[in-house]
């Protein structure tokens with residue numbers, strides 16, 4: 001365990017962290033959480049009341065740290081399930097620690113069962129205000145005069161859109177300007193998808209129980225949770241380790257050190273098959289990012305007529321001029337040369353700015369089928385092969401695909417809306433069907449492995465939603481592989497470094513005007529920070545929730 005003093009912002013405390021496989025945190029679905037819960041209760045004989053007590057105590061500890069308890073007033077909203085039960089424990093603990101508390105029930109008190117019932121019955125014997133909410137108006141005054149609100153309305157049991165009185169109360173909470181602590185997950189966020197089910201609490205802090213749920217980590221749910229903490233509520237580590245098809249936070253191992261006698265061939269050789277008339281940026285960003293991320297030898301096979309202008313921006317690239325179609329894209333008769341050259345590479349990248357010319361698409365399909373080296377397919381390359389999944393699944397060498405949601409829709413046959421809603425499941429199916437590593441790009445990009453594992457990446461920022469950003473990602477991934485990381489780790493590391501570079505660019509220049517050029521320019525700093533320790537603020541974000 002490495003201790004980091006996060007408060008020392010002044011000195012821009014650079015943490016010397018070592019990311020290890022053991023430090024990868026699992027994220028679980030609602031069903032997995034329920035199974036863990038059941039196992040703990042039935043096989044380990046941990047009573048439900050003890051799990052709930054652990055949950056409530058952890059939440060009260062966060063209230064104490066963030067707001068303070070003695071002499072403070074809290075309003076606790078409790079729904080009719082166990083999330084509400086956790087709220088009752090918090091109420092008892094706040095009261096015991098010298099705070100004032102009012103508990104508002106959003107369900108018929110007769111309906112509580114099990115541990116929630118037990119805790120409600122305890123509360124009834126204490127001098128704590130327990131009020132059944134009939135209308136939102138009833139709570140307005142208390143909300144205005146409290147120091148903090150605890151949201152224990154819905155947890156993982158949310159199973160339909162939020163409306164009526166629940167919606168009115170959540171709207172009041174969100175408009176109150178008070179500090180809000182959500183228990184397990186902000187009420188209204190779907191635990192499996194991160195979707196907002198009509199309306200959701202905007203929390204300042206969330207304490208999630210057992211393990212983070214997918215909805216705590218995926219957008220838009222992630223942005224509703226504020227600072228995220230996790231309390232393992234005394235589950236043993238083995239139980240939390242989960243299955244091989246698990247969802248994990250992206251935390252790849254370090255890139256191997258550069259040998260003192262490194263030469264350009266020993267830190268990776270990549271070929272980029274990219275570019276067409278009017279697409280000057282994509283090939284240049286892709287091929288240059290490979291070098292800026294530490295790769296050794298970057299070759300760019302682009303239409304011959306484009307090369308003089310690209311060369312002005314990237315003289316470090318080695319060019320392989322290609323014959324072109326009348327439209328200025330790569331022509332089919334480059335096939336043999338590209339295939340022969342590909343055989344000598346560590347990795348081939350195909351797609352950035354290739355255009356959707358029919359002849360070029362046919363060339364891509366033929367190359368995808370025959371290139372016997374690790375192949376990263378991006379952009380127009382994905383569109384060219386999307387209708388022929390067997391070309392990818394039957395490849396003899398590994399394949400990486402880096403789709404944005406629109407390209408993912410083409411690859412998976414699902415709509416963009418479906419992909420937003422069920423990102424993890426669709427990614428798992430697509431990666432398995434295509435036998436490929438699939439990077440679904442977006443806020444918190446997802447990396448899906450053919451065996452069903454999914455890594456959620458936490459680096460990056462909205463400023464990176466800019467043209468050319470994806471081209472920089474391709475070269476970054478290829479560079480990680482060229483420098484010796486195993487393929488899966490290289491993809492995970494490339495995604496992390498790309499986001500880190502964007503975060504450093506945002507820190508230096510502000511998020512709004514970041515361009516692909518900025519992400520490219522910050523790659524060397526990103527590599528350095530990844531080796532020596534990222535700034536404390538970023539480290540905290542990338543490490544995921546703090547464990548209580």
Ligand SMILES: NC(=O)C1=CN([C@@H]2O[C@H](COP(=O)(O)OP(=O)(O)OC[C@H]3O[C@@H](n4cnc5c(N)ncnc54)[C@H](O)[C@@H]3O)[C@@H](O)[C@H]2O)[C@H](O)CC1
Nearest residue numbers: 037051052081082083154155156157158159160161162184
């Ligand atoms: N290991 C753990 O994670 C532990 C979790 N705990 C807490 O328990 C909740 C889950 O409890 P559950 O009873 O299954 O569900 P909820 O409390 O979230 O609520 C279910 C309740 O709400 C109704 N409902 C659902 N959606 C709506 C809606 N849109 N509108 C109105 N009503 C709705 C539903 O019908 C039920 O009545 C977990 O999140 C943790 O906080 C344990 O305390 C400790 C172990």
Ligand SMILES: [K+]
Nearest residue numbers: 154183185187
């Ligand atoms: K909640």
